[in-house]
Amino acid sequence: MGYTKRFDGRKSFDELRPISAKAGVVLRANGSAMFQIGKTVALAAVYGPRELHPKSMQNPKTGILRCFYEMMPFSGSGERVRPGPNRRAKEISMVTEKALLPVLDLKDYPNSVVDIFINFPQTDAGSRCAGICAASIALADAGIPMKDLVCAVAVGKVDDKVVVDLNYDEEAYEDGPVADIPMALVPSTGEISLLQMDGEISKDDLIKALEMGKKSLVKIYELQQKALKEKYKPIEGNGE
Amino acid sequence: MKMITMNDDLKKHLNDSLMKGVRYDGRKLDEYRKIVVETGISKSAEGSARVLIGETEVLVGIKLSVDKPYPDTPNEGCLMVDAQLLPLSSPEFETGPPDIQAIELARVVDRGVREAKTIDMKKLCIKKGEKVWMVSIDVCTVNDAGNLLDASALGAVAALKDARFPEYDDVSVDYKKHTDKKLPLTKIPVAVTIYKIGDMFLVDPLPEEERIFDAKLTVTTTKDGKICAMQKGGDLPLKIEDIKKMVEIGVEKAKELLKSI
Numbered sequence: 495m496g497y498t499k500r501f502d503g504r505k506s507f508d509e510l511r512p513i514s515a516k517a518g519v520v521l522r523a524n525g526s527a528m529f530q531i532g533k534t535v536a537l538a539a540v541y542g543p544r545e546l547h548p549k550s551m552q553n554p555k556t557g558i559l560r561c562f563y564e565m566m567p568f569s570g571s572g573e574r575v576r577p578g579p580n581r582r583a584k585e586i587s588m589v590t591e592k593a594l595l596p597v598l599d600l601k602d603y604p605n606s607v608v609d610i611f612i613n614f615p616q617t618d619a620g621s622r623c624a625g626i627c628a629a630s631i632a633l634a635d636a637g638i639p640m641k642d643l644v645c646a647v648a649v650g651k652v653d654d655k656v657v658v659d660l661n662y663d664e665e666a667y668e669d670g671p672v673a674d675i676p677m678a679l680v681p682s683t684g685e686i687s688l689l690q691m692d693g694e695i696s697k698d699d700l701i702k703a704l705e706m707g708k709k710s711l712v713k714i715y716e717l718q719q720k721a722l723k724e725k726y727k728p729i730e731g732n733g734e
Numbered sequence: 735m736k737m738i739t740m741n742d743d744l745k746k747h748l749n750d751s752l753m754k755g756v757r758y759d760g761r762k763l764d765e766y767r768k769i770v771v772e773t774g775i776s777k778s779a780e781g782s783a784r785v786l787i788g789e790t791e792v793l794v795g796i797k798l799s800v801d802k803p804y805p806d807t808p809n810e811g812c813l814m815v816d817a818q819l820l821p822l823s824s825p826e827f828e829t830g831p832p833d834i835q836a837i838e839l840a841r842v843v844d845r846g847v848r849e850a851k852t853i854d855m856k857k858l859c860i861k862k863g864e865k866v867w868m869v870s871i872d873v874c875t876v877n878d879a880g881n882l883l884d885a886s887a888l889g890a891v892a893a894l895k896d897a898r899f900p901e902y903d904d905v906s907v908d909y910k911k912h913t914d915k916k917l918p919l920t921k922i923p924v925a926v927t928i929y930k931i932g933d934m935f936l937v938d939p940l941p942e943e944e945r946i947f948d949a950k951l952t953v954t955t956t957k958d959g960k961i962c963a964m965q966k967g968g969d970l971p972l973k974i975e976d977i978k979k980m981v982e983i984g985v986e987k988a989k990e991l992l993k994s995i
């Protein structure tokens with residue numbers, strides 16, 4: 495039989511869910527963004543560069559980046575999620591940090607920290623990727639020196655099909671093997687800065703999935719830039 | 735929590751202006767900023783609301799689950815209120831377990847809802863002594879531009895009004911399927927926090943005003959003007975005539991806030 499038609503009615507296996515992105519959603523923060531893909535909504539706020547405590551963590555050669563991924567208690571697809579950092583959130587925070595680091599240069603901010611807080615009012619799979627997309631817009635919004643934005647999406651396999659942007663129903667598909675592969679891309683170099691996988695996939699399909707993801711990410715990249723341009727559009731009229 | 739110590743000149747400036755009845759952002763002393771309440775903002779929650787008071791933003795979500803009742807109330811549902819002052823929402827909030835400010839906020843919101851008997855808890859009983867519905871109210875702050883408490887309390891009732899039961903077949907809850915059934919709600923509480931600075935009383939403070947107040951009183955009332963919960967805060971004590979004045983303001987302003995939900 496195989497997986498013939500996407501559960502949420504998307505027409506092709508490389509089609510992304512509807513996306514909206516906005517910069518500047520948390521006014522107290524130095525930079526912030528909202529990134530929504532399907533029913534997954536990520537909010538990201540950047541604070542810093544600011545003084546780093548405890549002092550023992552300070553690096554006199556460079557500023558450091560800290561990410562904090564956390565779901566809001568009512569944002570899970572099932573029961574209430576207990577607040578506070580659990581093992582899953584800690585791991586995702588760490589891989590998010592690594593996904594963003596390649597585009598950052600914090601050498602001008604010795605002993606400082608750039609904190610990124612990523613929270614989710616609602617989720618439907620793909621939250622770490624949505625979080626990375628939001629965080630990268632927020633970093634740019636905060637004016638942190640960056641070589642590029644980072645864009646991310648989950649790719650994978652549902653039964654016999656290689657797919658892009660799995661939703662929760664696809665991740666939970668039961669009639670065949672599933673592979674879930676969150677990936678993040680630095681578009682200017684084509685390099686992958688986040689790669690995780692669980693499930694089952696062949697080597698050929700893995701490469702195919704990554705290539706498909708890379709193509710689909712062009713659209714996310716455009717929407718991230720658009721969100722930033724929207725916030726910083728020039729004032730019309732009297733330019734003189 | 736890290737306290738930001740204010741420039742003494744700024745404090746004096748704010749104080750002097752307040753004495754003339756002028757606030758930092760030009761509002762009257764008893765004037766709220768624009769209030770916008772939107773419900774259904776989280777598809778994952780059984781009920782949800784976003785409250786904007788000026789630039790302050792809080793999200794409130796309701797989760798419903800089936801649990802054992804407390805031994806002393808075997809035929810009543812359970813209520814829990816929790817608050818996350820997310821570090822996302824202010825440079826002053828830090829990661830880690832909830833600090834006293836978050837705990838107090840959650841408890842004051844909880845008392846309002848509980849004591850107004852907003853939810854008919856007996857109707858949440860599925861099987862006496864064994865199974866009842868548990869209502870969890872979670873407040874998450876998104877942007878702290880002052881007055882998180884009033885915003886949170888307002889969000890809690892807006893989210894409760896928005897909530898729909900998920901399907902339950904006596905064994906497990908199916909969170910993917912929501913029924914049309916609403917929570918059994920009765921009286922709606924509204925919390926208004928009144929701040930005393932010198933001899934002035936004001937509502938809906940900005941973060942700057944929250945740093946210089948002498949005393950505050952949160953007054954939670956229902957539509958009939960009855961008080962169902964209070965909380966005094968701040969370092970200085972209040973006179974009985976202060977309390978009288980503050981309760982009057984609270985009752986009056988509650989009518990205004992009630993219109994937004």
